[in-house]
Amino acid sequence: MLPPTMGLLTNGSGDSTPLKFLIYGKTGWIGGLLGRLCEERGIPYAYGLGRLxxxxQLEADIGSVSPTHVFNAAGVTGRPNVDWCETHKVETIRANVVGTLTLADACRERGLILLNYATGCIFEYDETHLLGSGIGFREEDTPNFVGSFYSKTKAMVEDLLKNYENVCTLRVRMPISSDLSNPRNFITKITRYEKVVDIPNSMTILDELLPISIEMAKRNLTGIWNFTNPGVVSHNEILQMYREYIDPSFSWKNFTLEEQAKVIVAPRSNNELDTTKLKTEFPDLLPIKQSLIKYVFKPNQKSSAA
Ligand SMILES: NC(=O)c1ccc[n+]([C@@H]2O[C@H](COP(=O)([O-])OP(=O)(O)OC[C@H]3O[C@@H](n4cnc5c(N)ncnc54)[C@H](OP(=O)(O)O)[C@@H]3O)[C@@H](O)[C@H]2O)c1
Structure with missing residues (x-):
């Protein structure tokens, strides 16, 4: 468990500067959670008013807030899902490519680190990273999944952002939070689907990892980071935990990837990310199944279940 941030940034020389965060994505899921986390930890923050x-507008935000760090939790994710991006390509490029690059560039000009919530959905299992092999994609691997327009824009921008030494790219995947009523939560999504595939994937438990992103800002970390819990968990394993801890009467139906392809427009990415780099920096980071139980299922456990 990380100690609560004291609202101070300690630099290498031992001096302390007060933290102040500028956050984009006020109305979004991750941006909203990040703001609440700052409030709980007493970290001064403001949401950016500008479109990316x-x-x-971004320069005006930076000028008026004078942040120590900028967080980008803004981006087009599509509603009801990423299939939206297939028919709204220009809007997707505007936010996810032009917008993200503009923010990175504006931050660089002001000497500010940008922590960018990106995606790990730019990889898919392949012959050197076989499903079940335990061999995950590393930070330096080249994205091999461009099956959806959403992922394609995210892979493009990640490649360009490598040239910005002020950017910390956090590859989030299939995010999960303890708020099981949120329709964006991966668990909530799969409990509401008529049928689900059953594939092991790397996933991000936000309750554990968002505080780590704040800690990463304090440490002034940059570069690319696989931002998931170690290991993989499958859809059925999550649904079994859901039945055990939340609703003993819950049942579900599986279908194959081929059957899934008939009800979605763009293919979805399935992969394992190698978390050695993050685990080395944060040795207490929990494996995915332990994190799910600690941060999501135990706090939501119904007295009649488990
Ligand atoms: N949720 C996931 O499954 C997932 C998985 C991996 C990575 N991520 C990434 O994490 C980031 C945050 O995800 P999220 O789930 O919190 O998304 P979200 O709930 O859809 O929120 C997106 C936020 O971005 C803002 N936004 C969109 N276009 C913008 C623009 N051009 N300029 C300024 N703000 C803009 C939205 O504001 P308005 O409402 O004002 O448009 C909203 O506040 C995204 O980049 C996403 O790709 C998400």
């Missing part, structure tokens, strides 16, 4: 692609 509007450089003048």
């Amino acid at each position: 692609e509007n450089r003048a």
